[in-house]
Amino acid sequence: xxxxxxxxxxxxxxxxxxxxxxxxxxxxxxxxxxxxxxxxxxxxxxxxxxxxxxxxxxxxxxxxxxxxxxxxxxxxxxxxxxxxxxxxxxxxxxxxxxxxxxxxxxxxxx
Amino acid sequence: xxxxxxxxxxxxxxxxxxxxxxxxxxxxxxxxxxxxxxxxxxxxxxxxxxxxxxxxxxxxxxxxxxxxxxxxxxxxxxxxxxxxxxxxxxxxxxxxxxxxxxxxxxxxxxxxxxx
Numbered sequence: 001x002x003x004x005x006x007x008x009x010x011x012x013x014x015x016x017x018x019x020x021x022x023x024x025x026x027x028x029x030x031x032x033x034x035x036x037x038x039x040x041x042x043x044x045x046x047x048x049x050x051x052x053x054x055x056x057x058x059x060x061x062x063x064x065x066x067x068x069x070x071x072x073x074x075x076x077x078x079x080x081x082x083x084x085x086x087x088x089x090x091x092x093x094x095x096x097x098x099x100x101x102x103x104x105x106x107x108x109x110x
Numbered sequence: 111x112x113x114x115x116x117x118x119x120x121x122x123x124x125x126x127x128x129x130x131x132x133x134x135x136x137x138x139x140x141x142x143x144x145x146x147x148x149x150x151x152x153x154x155x156x157x158x159x160x161x162x163x164x165x166x167x168x169x170x171x172x173x174x175x176x177x178x179x180x181x182x183x184x185x186x187x188x189x190x191x192x193x194x195x196x197x198x199x200x201x202x203x204x205x206x207x208x209x210x211x212x213x214x215x216x217x218x219x220x221x222x223x224x225x
Contacts, residue, residue, distance in 0.1 A: 004152070041218055097155055097158075103152055
């Protein structure tokens, strides 16, 4: 069945790069997404990548997709305190349904 | 542009009681989604509407959950009767077109606690 897995926690020092990893199971996924959720708020779409791309860069964000290994990563350059949040990886399945991972909580050390 | 509105923001009920949540999507957005987010998990799709028709309700527990979007704008999600395991945040999202579902805009959610 469809499944998306992420590590639960990541702690980085302010100014360093953060790399959040995700694996998914549906090889026919069309889009893969990264969402950000701050406390008490809904999800905010950060970026997405179409399945025929390997990489997408948007300012401080870089998304890498390894379709062979079904592995997606999000790199945040120069991590700031405002980046503290839960980051969700999601895949758009062949049924046009979006499946979310359990989220990675990113905390920033001074 | 106003975002997706949801109310109430918080609700505490006892098990076996009923509860209803309301969502007002972004103006002009044809597609509306209800998600359930249990603490420590990602959102799980409950139901998806295209205008006032249901596109996907395969994960909606239909014995106790119901949803409607009568005029293709606002939507309500109801739970009757509630169980302890229904404690979660209920998120509403909307998007312009079904095929562009990556552009989903989320509301702040309603946090439900069932005691």
